[in-house]
Amino acid sequence: KKVLILGCGALGSWAAEIVARANPNTVHLLDNSIIKPGVLTRQNYQLDDIASNKAAALAKRLRAIASNVSIEHFDRETHAFLTEDVSRFGSYDVILDCTASAIFQMKLERDWGIFGGHTPCVISMVIDAKAQYCLCAVLSQNSRGGIWDAYLQLKCRLSLDGRRQGIASAFYSERAARDLFQPEPGCSDPTFSGSTADVFSLVSTALNLSVSQCTNGNTPVGIVFSTHNQDGRSGSLDVFKLSMAEETIAGQ
Numbered sequence: 001k002k003v004l005i006l007g008c009g010a011l012g013s014w015a016a017e018i019v020a021r022a023n024p025n026t027v028h029l030l031d032n033s034i035i036k037p038g039v040l041t042r043q044n045y046q047l048d049d050i051a052s053n054k055a056a057a058l059a060k061r062l063r064a065i066a067s068n069v070s071i072e073h074f075d076r077e078t079h080a081f082l083t084e085d086v087s088r089f090g091s092y093d094v095i096l097d098c099t100a101s102a103i104f105q106m107k108l109e110r111d112w113g114i115f116g117g118h119t120p121c122v123i124s125m126v127i128d129a130k131a132q133y134c135l136c137a138v139l140s141q142n143s144r145g146g147i148w149d150a151y152l153q154l155k156c157r158l159s160l161d162g163r164r165q166g167i168a169s170a171f172y173s174e175r176a177a178r179d180l181f182q183p184e185p186g187c188s189d190p191t192f193s194g195s196t197a198d199v200f201s202l203v204s205t206a207l208n209l210s211v212s213q214c215t216n217g218n219t220p221v222g223i224v225f226s227t228h229n230q231d232g233r234s235g236s237l238d239v240f241k242l243s244m245a246e247e248t249i250a251g252q
Helices: 010-021 037-041 054-065 078-083 086-090 102-110 147-160 162-172 174-178 196-214
Strands: 002-006 026-030 070-074 094-097 121-127 133-139 221-226 236-241
Touching (some): 002 010, 010 026, 010 094, 010 121, 010 196, 026 054, 054 070, 133 147, 133 162, 133 196, 147 162, 147 236, 196 221, 196 236
Parallel strands (some): 002 094, 026 070, 094 121
Antiparallel strands (some): 121 133, 221 236
């Protein structure tokens, strides 16, 4: 398999190692950010990597782990990389979105039509500010809609379901921003709180659940789960079949 991983931060750096250890043919890593000291607490880097490009440092690590896997890195902005070469986008078997960037996902949704219906399986994941919950959007090959459309559908399902108020609050209420923290030193933007163990648990579970959905029908899937926590709350799992996007032209 040929896999593209978008974002090599807390989610992507661990997801990339899990994927590399599964022995695919090719892994491409994409990230244009720099490793700062503060990220070492929960991202898959070491002291010698500080001030290096994340994708480059991660590629070096993965080559030492999986020498028979072809690994390349790209120090590029994500949206531009995907849209400048339509044929390249379709050449991957799986694209794993670990950017957790709503802006990127909206821009990609806007431009989804340029791929002409020829898209690979796409898996996207995002975690909440306390690293207790995870949302995944899984698009099958040649999906009519993109990641943002799937996340919007998932948001509607969770917000309208009174049984999932805790998850809805974690992602869609004022709490989602309030629970973020500003770490020093290392990160310039507010980020989630959680340990490497928290992140790795969520990422590995997300991959296991999502990969099984890639070939399970042609409709997008939303996955919502939580892990067991120290307060005694049991983990939960919900899998939603989402609607396929339909093109609507005003006046017709």
